[in-house]
Amino acid sequence: MKAQLLLTPTAAKYLIAEALFKKIDFSKRIYVAYGSTNQIFLEKLGIKFDELYVAGCFTNKSLNVTKSRPDIVVLQNKKKINIKDFDITKDDYFIKGANALWYENGKKHAAVAAADDKGGTFGNFYIKAACRGSKVIIPVTHEKLIPFYTPSSQNVDLAMGSKIAMLRFFYGEVYTEIEAFKELFGVEAKVIASGGILGNEGSLIFEIEGERAKEAFEFAKEANSYIFDKRAEFLY
Template sequence: MKALITLTTSESKRLIAKGVTALPCVQNALEKHTIIVAGGTSNAFVAEELLKIQIVDKTGYTVGIVTKGELGISHSSKKTTPYVITEGQAVGISWKEYLPKLQVGDIFIKGGSAVDHTGLAAVMVSDSTGGTIGAAQGILYARGIQLIVPIGLEKLIPDVRVAVEFMTKSPLDEAFGHKVGLIPMVGATVVTELTALETLYDVEARCIAAGGVDGSEGAVTIAIEGLDEEIQRAIRDIKSFKGEPQVTVQ
């Protein structure tokens, strides 16, 4: 059986969050280790799924944000501090404080700004020292800590490596909003809508189109194929979060 699914950006974020939560490595970390869910609107969905909570203003779970056609920072009045989850429970320690304690089996989750067809992801940073990924990446690489990047196909660009090289060969002079750099996240486990669908269900998934209007800007249309019962299960589950509220600045 083959079916088409169209997802708005918020519906994609919900699906991806469910897919991240279902990853065997994440389930293992939830039971036995620690997960850092760094800032980001997609990560707000991930935190909700991992902790079974609700984050009303997801723009309060991020610093950097793209809104009103500009690169900027969140001015939300409902800030939520990024969660550190140990053995399935949120603990009262900041991610920066826990960072030096990371060990094998722990997981670091960080959203991205761009992904390409090879699965290489990158994140924009306005902080001159590299922001969250600048602080974490050295420790992650040195200790063999798994980095997971939840990212929607709305952020698909032609070539992340070319984009990074272009951005680093000379400084920015002007920008709409904040000036940013672009940091690649080599070796990360990238989770898109396709990864999520193939993790949650025994299906093959392919993105066949993207875009829309009237609230469906950034939407993706995905074809899935598999046994009838798996396709029907996927459709039932997706119907349960169809109409996921748009992430808006509050």
């Protein structure tokens, strides 16, 4: 069976968050970096937040950094554990979102925006996880698709908000809606269009094929009803 469906940007994140439940071995320790997809993932575990679980995001027509944020979450057996003196090992998971996705030589690649001049989580933690061979997963939606990677630093004269560097991931699995549809429903998915108006800005149109396409179609309708309505204060 073939089906065509629309996912809003938030619904695409919801889809990936759902798929991560099936993909991850929850008996292992899981370091969940800040990010909107990761917030949905954690809320599905019943972990609620008063503030956005993000270090920064593009909102208010600006490149923003949060003034305050919840403590980083590390999980084991689907429960938060004490992260005092936590040091990642090869057996641990590290989930870190991205701000750019592109295809190069038939493979998916990703990069993240860093407003911290020390590199943020990328500089302080990702490199350690990569060096130690941890299980790094980089969830990112096709809303963030760019033509190609352009190295960029904070060395600019003007910025609409925070100055950012775009840091390219060199290790880990880039995990998109394509992988999520396959993980959850065993269907093949491809992006055939994007865009929208009147609340559907940034939406993605997928064509999916497989025995469980109807099930995936119904899931997409449910995902499109998810509302990401957290509020946060930002600084530049």
